[in-house]
Amino acid sequence: MTTLASDTEHETAAPREASSAINWWPRLRPVLLAVAFPLALLAIWHFATAGRPASLIPPPYDVWLELQDLAFGGINDDAYSKTLHIHLLASISRVYGGFALALIVALPLGMLIGRISLIRQLIDPTIQLLRPVPVTAWLPLAMIIFGLGPRSAFFLVFLGAFYPILVNTIFGVRSVEPRLFEAAAMLGCSGSAQFFRVVLPASLPSIFTGMRLGLGFAWVVIVVGEMTGVQTGLGAIIMEARQLSRTEIVISGMIVIGAFGFLSDQLVMLIGRRLLAWSPSHG
């Protein structure tokens, strides 16, 4: 048996992990650089606003206090104290609920459009026509159909997540390398079996990109959706606080939305890295 262990070792392209030395500077440097800029912005914000009662923007420390009060109470003890979890939960459930619904509809629809030309010819032109309509432009119509309230926000999130997932799923299932179908066929996998063993795994990176974009967009749209006629939600308190000139709540709400949007994206990335370890652009 001609096994060539030495040869394969010589051929391997696997990178060697550099020994984790006590070299802390190269690790610390990017962290310091990444933190320096926001710190500078924070400083500018502080010096531009602190000690000026007429300032429209509250200083960072006031925002920090408000954030704490929103989360745990005990500082202002007003209508907003200790209400953050209610609004956060409301927004998160709408974001993930709308996202899940978008997934349930867009994934099968995208696969059908991508693989079956009759369905593509039937549905794709309509989707191409509707897609340029900004999601936010649907809000008034959604409010007419679903009424003022959380259902319109939910619909908006659904729509915002729907298009990126759909478009990327179609792209994914359509752009499977033809060679892989030939390879599967000559190995005895043909017909509908190819869908699950070739099309689906091959289009997973693209579908995943669509999901990531869709979820990001869901976080954008939720705020718009909650701005009118909704009692709870981060978008709702931001808007309400603006009317009450509670700018520190507006900014606090923005920070929370940003933080959870970021965490949500990181979570998706983590799942992606697990699922797509085989893909050079994801793993």
Next chain:
Amino acid sequence: MADAVTPILEIKNVGKIYSQNGRSIEALRGANLAAKKGEFICLIGASGCGKSTLLRMAAGFETATHGDIMMWGVPITEPGPSRGMVFQDYGLFPWLNVRDNIGFGPKSRGRTNAEIRETVGHFIELVGLQNFADVYPHQLSGGMKQRVAIARVLANDAEIVLMDEPFGALDAMTRERLQDELVGIWSRTGLTVLFVTHAIEEAIFLADRVVVMSPGPGRIDNEYVIDLPRPRDTTGAEFNEWRRLLASQLHSHHGRKAG
């Protein structure tokens, strides 16, 4: 023994015409070839001579416009596991590691997990990749990818291995090593190999029989039985004579085409 008489693969007066934008292109005309079981045949010729077309028709990826292609006397109509193909660009499934790429065929054919594990274990060792079983294709070098591609065809009990310039994208050293290994595997397994190349030396080193093809329209010109003993010495005088003969054969087409 019937096998000695019936060729494993028979190509009878096969022609292929592609239509493209209302124009028809004759890729192959009147090709005849019969492969005995266990034979190693190289198809050689300039680009456009129809050698890859012939191979793809034998695989069942394309159908002949005229004539018949048969395996054990049965017309070939679609791709199947009895005819494994090794592509120049590997065609490995990027989402499967080496083990699962090799196990793809057996799994498609409904083998049990225990059977698959045993088969994969055997062929992964045959191509010397036992230390890379859990590695994904994008982490492998070209030579290793092609080893996986060969192993997955063998693991699927292919009787005929169709190879379309499989070593064309590899560096010279890796190519020579894989040629050696291929001859080793072939001589131990009794496979029938149809191997497309445009490298004269490769053809002489590997083949029992070299089929020379020429373009415009693609056709088979000549067949040569290479009776050199194996393992073949690529620097020997006889090897060089073969090289000279085949080179002059191939170059005469160029002359004919230019003139």
